[in-house]
Every structure is written in C-alpha cells, then in structure tokens.
Amino acid sequence: MAAILGGGLGGLSTGYYLLKNNINNNNNLKLFLLEATDYCGGWIKSIRTKDYTFEQGPRTIRPKGIVGLNTLNMIQDLGLSEHISPITPDHPAAKNRMIYVNQNLHLLPSSLKGVFQKNTPFSKPLIYALLNDIKSPHKELEDDSIYNFVERRFGKEIADYAISPMICGICAGDAKEISVKFLMRTLFEWEQNHGGVIKGMMKSMFKSKNKSDFELSDLAKRSQEEKWNVYTIKGGLDIFPRTLTNYLKENDVKVNMNSNVREIQFVDSGTVTLKNTSGGELIANHVYSSIPAYSLAKLVHRQHPELAKNLTEIPFVTVGIVNLYFATQKPLIEPAFGFLVPPIENSPILGVVFDSCCIPDQNGTVLTVMLGGKWYKEKFGDRTTKENLLDIALHEIKKILQISDEPAASNVNILHNCIPQYVIGHYEKVGKIRQYIRDNNLPISLIGCSYDGVGINDVIYSAKTQVQKDCT
Incomplete structure (x- = not known):
C-alpha cells in the first residue's frame, strides 16, 4: 500500500501516474491520498460567476518543452481537451507584456x-x-x-x-x-x-540533438502547430484538479479529506506509520510526500532531525492576491497580459494580470493584483488585513492604470508560505536531502514545488519521473 501526502496538484498527479503504472503492469497497489483540508487542488482555486472568473492562484499554463507537453497529454487523457482556451502568438496577451518603471508603463519587445x-x-x-x-x-x-x-x-x-x-x-x-x-x-x-x-x-x-521518444497527444501536437503561448481552462483552472480528483476516486484511490498527519515514523525500509491528529494510524509500504518541505519537516523531526533541518532550509514566501471586477461595458485597459514591477521601483505590488484579456468569458474588466512575495513582511508586516491589501491594490491600480471606477466585486486572499525560493545552492540542498533518504533507506519520495520546479508543469512532471523511478 502507498500513501500520498497532500491533495495539491503534486499529490493528485502522483496518484494519476501510480494508477497508470498499476494498469500497465497489472499490479494491484492500494492507494490512499491524505489531504489536511477540505479541498483538493492546492493553490489552484477559482471563483466563478456569470460575469467573471477570479483565479486566486495560477491562471495559465505554458505548453513549452517536454514538461509542458506532458501536462497536455494528461489533460487530453482526462477528457478536458474541449475546455482548453489557448493564447496564440497573435493574441494581445502574447504580444503585449509590460513593466512599470519611472511611473510609466513600458511595452517589452515581443519580436x-x-x-x-x-x-x-x-x-x-x-x-x-x-x-x-x-x-x-x-x-x-x-x-x-x-x-x-x-x-x-x-x-x-x-x-x-x-x-x-x-x-x-x-x-x-x-x-x-x-x-x-x-x-x-x-x-x-x-x-x-x-x-x-x-x-x-x-x-x-553543431551538436547532434537526441531525438525524444516522448509520445505526443493530439492536444500536445495542436499546441505546437498553433504555437500556443499559454493556455487556460474555460470555467476556471480548478476544473483541472477537480477532474483529476474524480479520476482517482473512480479508480478506487481512497481520498481522505481533513486528514491531518502529525507524525511519520519509519519502521524499516518497507514500512512506514502515519499518525494523524485524532489518534489514528495508517501503515503503508511507501509514502509520496507532495506537501511543502517545511510541513514535511515537522512530521519527520522526532526520528530524523537532520533531514528536518535540511527541509526547513528551503525558504518560502507569502503572496497577497487581490481580484477586482469592474462592471463596465467599456474596457478600462488596453488589451495585454498585464505588467510587472521591478523591485528597484520599491512598489508594494509585484504586478497586475489583465484577466479580462487572458481568461475567456469575462464581462467588464477583471484584474488580479499580486503583492508581497519576498518583500511581504517588509511592506505589510505580520498582521496586515485583507482590507488593507485591497486598499493598497486599488490605490496602485488608480495611480498606474488611471482607473477611477470602483470595483463591483473583489476578493482578497493571503497565500501564506505558498512559493518556495530556489536560492543559490538550492539544487545541491535538494540533492543532499534525497541522498539522506537513500542512505537511510527511508520509504519516502519527495514530489512537488519544494524541490524540482515551482510551475504547474514542473510539479506534474516531478510526480511522473519520481513514480517511474520508484516503479523500475
């Protein structure tokens, strides 16, 4: 039996690839997925109304490279091809990307x-x-x-x-x-x-390129033929993890919500005990951890303090997300993907995405303002409120985009410790962590944004490669 820790995209993808491996090899592996909250999908969350869609986390996916094409293969396999909304090179969101410098917006070269x-x-x-x-x-x-x-x-x-x-x-x-x-x-x-x-x-x-034996789905081929820049899913990106969750349940994966693990105990190289906060235990042969490194550190600290210390040394940052909907027939912005603000500008915001240009079926003008990140505590302190972030976002929008209208709807979310920072030496640190696991024969695999890439494609591909490695 295998246990998957975390119901974000990393954990869900791990379940998906373990199922594929079981089917291909006629195995009968029993799978459990343990999610501490009442929601599967991690930071991918969408708010839908008849007039707008607010994305509280990621909103688009890049189709580039093996990792991007791999995601498209999964999406087609899940039956979501018809829900894809691509942005092609001639789209304003592909051509028009800006930065805000010296109190002016500047268009970056796109050709x-x-x-x-x-x-x-x-x-x-x-x-x-x-x-x-x-x-x-x-x-x-x-x-x-x-x-x-x-x-x-x-x-x-x-x-x-x-x-x-x-x-x-x-x-x-x-x-x-x-x-x-x-x-x-x-x-x-x-x-x-x-x-x-x-x-x-x-x-x-002048070097010969190795041909990849990676098979492309029709959807992946289409993305190459049409040269997609990015794409999203009609109705909200969270349709992706919701469909993935349903796929696991339909294939007899036990998805346990509100299952908060408090400690992991490694009995031997083939047995691990997961103890939850309510006093229950789950015994597995292997654990796939897709939870953040700092969360895993708390679970293994008592038995493996050195491993826990290395895990906690991967830093994370907090990001404020402010979604705004302006119910006006006349667009309040020029068509573009949005703009980013260089740190040297010392702005309280990181950038703004023009969702009404990037996401289909939006009425009026929809914007998402990103705040904080590496500078969250410096700019806002430890006890800032959602109301404060909304006021700051509106002030910056009015100043930069000259929007005087008041939003008809808004949503503020503070994503605490949501994005790992791959600082200098990160990959050596991850190598050291995985070497410790090998040296101690611990039946655990590490998956997710803490280790092998922060993007959606990276997280999914991390699950695939780890499952393939463990199953060979």
Whole structure:
C-alpha cells in the first residue's frame, strides 16, 4: 500500500501516474491520498460567476518543452481537451507584456525587430546585450544568483528591467537571491563550459540533438502547430484538479479529506506509520510526500532531525492576491497580459494580470493584483488585513492604470508560505536531502514545488519521473 501526502496538484498527479503504472503492469497497489483540508487542488482555486472568473492562484499554463507537453497529454487523457482556451502568438496577451518603471508603463519587445530598436526604459537596443556577453570575461562558479549572472553577461539594465520583474512574476522572489539554475541552467552551463552564452549557443548548434521518444497527444501536437503561448481552462483552472480528483476516486484511490498527519515514523525500509491528529494510524509500504518541505519537516523531526533541518532550509514566501471586477461595458485597459514591477521601483505590488484579456468569458474588466512575495513582511508586516491589501491594490491600480471606477466585486486572499525560493545552492540542498533518504533507506519520495520546479508543469512532471523511478 502507498500513501500520498497532500491533495495539491503534486499529490493528485502522483496518484494519476501510480494508477497508470498499476494498469500497465497489472499490479494491484492500494492507494490512499491524505489531504489536511477540505479541498483538493492546492493553490489552484477559482471563483466563478456569470460575469467573471477570479483565479486566486495560477491562471495559465505554458505548453513549452517536454514538461509542458506532458501536462497536455494528461489533460487530453482526462477528457478536458474541449475546455482548453489557448493564447496564440497573435493574441494581445502574447504580444503585449509590460513593466512599470519611472511611473510609466513600458511595452517589452515581443519580436526580433524589437531587439534592434531602442525601447524605454532601456538606454540601448537589446542587441547590445548580446555584444556585452561576447566581450565579458569568463568567471568560474558552482552557482550564482540569476541577477549577478545576467548583469555579468548582458548588463545591469537587462538584470533590473527584464529579469528581476520576471522572477517576481514567476516565484515572487528576489533575482539577487534566486539561483541562476532555476531559470537559466543551460545558459549558465554555456558560460561555465565555453566562456560565454553566445559561444556556448554557437557550439551547441553543431551538436547532434537526441531525438525524444516522448509520445505526443493530439492536444500536445495542436499546441505546437498553433504555437500556443499559454493556455487556460474555460470555467476556471480548478476544473483541472477537480477532474483529476474524480479520476482517482473512480479508480478506487481512497481520498481522505481533513486528514491531518502529525507524525511519520519509519519502521524499516518497507514500512512506514502515519499518525494523524485524532489518534489514528495508517501503515503503508511507501509514502509520496507532495506537501511543502517545511510541513514535511515537522512530521519527520522526532526520528530524523537532520533531514528536518535540511527541509526547513528551503525558504518560502507569502503572496497577497487581490481580484477586482469592474462592471463596465467599456474596457478600462488596453488589451495585454498585464505588467510587472521591478523591485528597484520599491512598489508594494509585484504586478497586475489583465484577466479580462487572458481568461475567456469575462464581462467588464477583471484584474488580479499580486503583492508581497519576498518583500511581504517588509511592506505589510505580520498582521496586515485583507482590507488593507485591497486598499493598497486599488490605490496602485488608480495611480498606474488611471482607473477611477470602483470595483463591483473583489476578493482578497493571503497565500501564506505558498512559493518556495530556489536560492543559490538550492539544487545541491535538494540533492543532499534525497541522498539522506537513500542512505537511510527511508520509504519516502519527495514530489512537488519544494524541490524540482515551482510551475504547474514542473510539479506534474516531478510526480511522473519520481513514480517511474520508484516503479523500475
């Protein structure tokens, strides 16, 4: 019997792939999924009305790379293909992405032509950044912050106005702390192995590429043919985890809600006991943990304090989410994906997503304001209220977008410790954690955003690769 800890997308995906493995290999593995709350789906939550959809967490998914195509394969298998709403390259949300600098919104280049033109707030055409890489000296490092790497190779303006806000948008983090391997591992390896990014790229062009045996579903093929930028699900992204939950239940996975585990005890290499807060116990042969690293640390601390210490050293940040609906027939914004705010602007917000442009079937103007992240405590303290965050969001929206209307509806959510920060040395830390598990023959596998990537695609692929590894 296997127990899955956590009913977020990582835990649900683990159940999905374990079921697929059981079916393919004619196994009869009994599966239990333990979720501490009354909801499966983690941070993916949607509020639907006839006029708008508020996404309180992730809202779109990228289809790029093996990890993105893998998610599309799962979505088709779950019967959700007809619910997909893609954004293609000609869509305003794909072409129009902005940053807010010096009290003005600036459109970022979205085409090759734009790279050769001067675009404020950059003082030179972006092509000069490539020339900077060619002339910059080589520096041998084991790891580096993504900010330092980009500043070294492409210049300070690229680091400040392109990469720093991007990191705010992806993980609500500080590019000066986040590992370059988080987003630019290949570019960093090119620098370390070949002396520069351009040099490494040129040499890689002459290497034969290994053909992948990864099979694509019709939906994944369609995403490539139509060159999707991102996509979402009509009616709310939480349809995805809800469908996944139903799939598990229909295939006899025992999904136990409000099941709060207080301790994990490893009896031997093939037996583990999970004790819940109500005094009950569940005995399993293996545990798949998809809960945050800091939560797992509390469960293993008594028996394995060293493992717990390493788990707690993966930092997380809190993000405030403010959804706004303006019931006006005339759009209050120009069509775009939205804008991000570089940290050097010292703003209380990280950025704003124009949901009425990105999400289908929205009436009026719908916006989502993101606040805090790495700077949450610095900006708002420990006891800020939802009302305070709403006031701040409205003030910034009125100032930046010149919106004087009052919202007809709003929703504020504080996502406590929701996004892990892959700071310098993160991957070495994760390697050390997994090595401890191997050395002590602990029947547990680690899955989810704490370890192998923070995005939806990363979490799903993490579940797939871990299940495949354990089942071979």
